[in-house]
Amino acid sequence: MHNTTILMAHGAGGRMSRELIRAVFAAHFANPGLAPLSDAAVLPALPPGALALTTDSYVVQPLFFPGGDIGKLAVCGTVNDLAVSGATPLYLSAGFILEEGLPLETLTCVVASMAETARAAGVQIVTDDTKVVERGAADQLFINTAGVGVVPPGLTLGAARLCAGDALLVNGTVGDHGLALMLHRQEMAFQSDLESDCAPLNGLIAAALDAAPGQVHWMRDATRGGLATVLNEWVLDAPALGIEIEEEAIPLRPAVRAGCEFLGLDPLYAANEGKAVFAVAGEAASAVLAALRAHPLGENAAMIGRVAADHAGRVVLRTPYGSRRVLPMLASEPMPRIC
Amino acid sequence: MKFIDEFRDPALARRLVGQIRQMTASRAAPVRLMEFCGGHTHAAYRFGLRELLDGAVELISGPGCPVCVTAAADLDRAIALAEWPDVILATFGDMVRVPGSRVQTLQAARARGADVRVVYSPLDALTLARQHPARPVVMLGVGFETTAPGIAAALVQAETERITNFSALSLHKLTPPAMRAILGAGDVPLDGIIGPGHVSAVIGSDAWGFLPREYGIACAVAGFEPLDLLGAIAGLVRATVEGVPVVDNLYMRGVRSEGNPTALALLNRVFEVGTAKWRGLGALPDSGLRLRAEWAHRNAARLFPVTREPAREPPGCRCGDIVRGRSAPMDCPLFRRVCTPENPIGPCMVSNEGACAAVFQYAVDF
Numbered sequence: 001m002h003n004t005t006i007l008m009a010h011g012a013g014g015r016m017s018r019e020l021i022r023a024v025f026a027a028h029f030a031n032p033g034l035a036p037l038s039d040a041a042v043l044p045a046l047p048p049g050a051l052a053l054t055t056d057s058y059v060v061q062p063l064f065f066p067g068g069d070i071g072k073l074a075v076c077g078t079v080n081d082l083a084v085s086g087a088t089p090l091y092l093s094a095g096f097i098l099e100e101g102l103p104l105e106t107l108t109c110v111v112a113s114m115a116e117t118a119r120a121a122g123v124q125i126v127t128d129d130t131k132v133v134e135r136g137a138a139d140q141l142f143i144n145t146a147g148v149g150v151v152p153p154g155l156t157l158g159a160a161r162l163c164a165g166d167a168l169l170v171n172g173t174v175g176d177h178g179l180a181l182m183l184h185r186q187e188m189a190f191q192s193d194l195e196s197d198c199a200p201l202n203g204l205i206a207a208a209l210d211a212a213p214g215q216v217h218w219m220r221d222a223t224r225g226g227l228a229t230v231l232n233e234w235v236l237d238a239p240a241l242g243i244e245i246e247e248e249a250i251p252l253r254p255a256v257r258a259g260c261e262f263l264g265l266d267p268l269y270a271a272n273e274g275k276a277v278f279a280v281a282g283e284a285a286s287a288v289l290a291a292l293r294a295h296p297l298g299e300n301a302a303m304i305g306r307v308a309a310d311h312a313g314r315v316v317l318r319t320p321y322g323s324r325r326v327l328p329m330l331a332s333e334p335m336p337r338i339c
Numbered sequence: 340m341k342f343i344d345e346f347r348d349p350a351l352a353r354r355l356v357g358q359i360r361q362m363t364a365s366r367a368a369p370v371r372l373m374e375f376c377g378g379h380t381h382a383a384y385r386f387g388l389r390e391l392l393d394g395a396v397e398l399i400s401g402p403g404c405p406v407c408v409t410a411a412a413d414l415d416r417a418i419a420l421a422e423w424p425d426v427i428l429a430t431f432g433d434m435v436r437v438p439g440s441r442v443q444t445l446q447a448a449r450a451r452g453a454d455v456r457v458v459y460s461p462l463d464a465l466t467l468a469r470q471h472p473a474r475p476v477v478m479l480g481v482g483f484e485t486t487a488p489g490i491a492a493a494l495v496q497a498e499t500e501r502i503t504n505f506s507a508l509s510l511h512k513l514t515p516p517a518m519r520a521i522l523g524a525g526d527v528p529l530d531g532i533i534g535p536g537h538v539s540a541v542i543g544s545d546a547w548g549f550l551p552r553e554y555g556i557a558c559a560v561a562g563f564e565p566l567d568l569l570g571a572i573a574g575l576v577r578a579t580v581e582g583v584p585v586v587d588n589l590y591m592r593g594v595r596s597e598g599n600p601t602a603l604a605l606l607n608r609v610f611e612v613g614t615a616k617w618r619g620l621g622a623l624p625d626s627g628l629r630l631r632a633e634w635a636h637r638n639a640a641r642l643f644p645v646t647r648e649p650a651r652e653p654p655g656c657r658c659g660d661i662v663r664g665r666s667a668p669m670d671c672p673l674f675r676r677v678c679t680p681e682n683p684i685g686p687c688m689v690s691n692e693g694a695c696a697a698v699f700q701y702a703v704d705f
Contacts, residue, residue, distance in 0.1 A: 258340055320349040323387020328700040
């Protein structure tokens, strides 16, 4: 392509639009289902099971961060939303809103990263759309992805299946993404090699489901609001039950702990992009934990607590000192304190 | 993690709790201690110390949350300043959500178009001034002796680099006068004071000598980890039981008796002591830091003379009594009913360090 930046004409549907699609999107997303220049992707019949459909928009700043970029995030986020619903993710769509003046190289890097992540996750990006808006009307690049997957027959997950005695598992250290971004974004005076945990979890989740068929009762990816928010949403949806977690059992990287101590933040509320929480029947907990730990994305998996019949509607954390405190629902965005 | 893990040893913590319970076993009423500092309020809840000490020690939250003691009138001024044409107002995070007297916030001002930036350090605000040389950048100086030296340092740096568009609105407050005001009023019976750790790192533990000398009560300067707090509480309980009030420094890794001379010199170079308005305590003489006359060209109060209607506290809000330790959050008619962390009416519900936010989030009967 001759132009090195995105111009309004790239979104106008003419020759330049076609050229952008050919050189960037079709080149990277190449797959049998891709319909770059027709109105819809026409896909083969799906395997039996219930259809899962999800959509999410990605506006992260900066576009590139340690451990990932907006493209990788846009694929992982949607793949993970499908996977925690019990679905095998199959196809994704991708919608791009580009700010006029965006370097073409930036877009190419993001699209290449999406393609690579989709390959790793075993999903196909089968349709895409591009709009260009005037400079200032968007911040460089926004992406929306939607995804479809199939939930195998017989698999049900959700609040109705949560039971007192269920074990709560997480597939590794929490807060990595939130802290990595915060440190990177603020150009903090202290250095760290912390990276986002951004990763597609469908393989790990399939392994967990296979390890104890029917015994996984609920899963969620702990994205915005972190681990504590997922657990609070669970007790809101299953108000007759409570959740009790052990502070010492929660896996934390030293850099996340240190960064949170420094900023006065709680890592249990920091975002993750490659962590899921599993509620598993108590007797199956060790089998699922072993399956998680055997997967590369679950090396640090841990059992962090249990679903309880008491303190209904609350998430309670046991401190190492023998005391308890409530982990509340976050009221607003976490703010570093004055002193 | 160094400096953290050694102060979180669960076995030692349990042993200290046992000692405290043993010392108070024969007392009819719990020992009443005020934790001056909002950081201590938060830590005591976070580590579950209130539950561990229930019945033996009562912890009363004091005025040491900088957000909570900022007068509504000063917030109104900060909000008006943020709306001044071209101004970039730099602030620490938790100030953006505090309502002024007309239930306006910096956050709402930002949504209406004001340029309000959350910074983690006053030096970040100075960076903003370098990046936007044509626009005035004002650092909102809220905090105690702890944060004031950082703002003084940023002002000195601006002077050295001749960054002319950087100024500060100093709403800084001094902690010993607030402690005197509370004890002088005499309406909150206290057996001892947990002295603020970070403030004392600047002013020194000797600054609290007046507590035993003039009021006959003990003070233990403490850090923010469980063993710091439990050690301080054990010391204060012992002083109460034995009737020997002294100032004890249990935060030796951060606090010297004479404080931090570099920070104190910096404060003295940039600021002078003057009257400050406290939410709950009113105007207290010699309790605030204002910019010296030589720094008038960086004094946002002078550079941007905003006009305001007279301020009023939100009707029904008891934050004023709460920061004095005179009321508990549950005593407030607004608490939990209309005043929540999602929709804070008073500042004690906003900051992480505020007593109302802490009670709202953590206080539960198990």
